[in-house]
Amino acid sequence: MTAQMFRTALLHPAIEIVKRQPHNERFVQYYGEQVRGDDAAIYQMSKQFEIKNAGPTDIYFRTKVKGNITFLIAISPRSSQWVEIKKEPLSNLSAKLERTIRNHPLENQILLASPALSLPSSTEPENLLIKQETYLSHYAKKNYERR
16 A cells, blocks of 8 residues: 555655655565556554645545555645656666656646646746655565565
């Protein structure tokens, strides 16, 4: 569940990730090879995961179960900010995630999150930058056993 919460927090511009620890002992394929590095771990008091709502409105979390799959959904009003996620595998056992939060130049319009969304050519993306964060994951070994 912490991996789902981390992914949800990454994508929501108002959620601030205060503390995050990866599953650094072993790379476990919870969701397949494509999500390496998108995890967060908690283990008693040694590994902690904390998030904070940095926005002006409440954020509600809801889980939905469909078959044997659980979804975590964050519900909040639309925002004039959007999040870009870049993922770079550094090796078979490490990955880097970069989260960039930007203001959209068309703040009064309703926008849908879309990777195809492009900025008007007259707008410099650097002027719209709010925050940029990097998260690293390093694993000691791979463990492909299903739990």
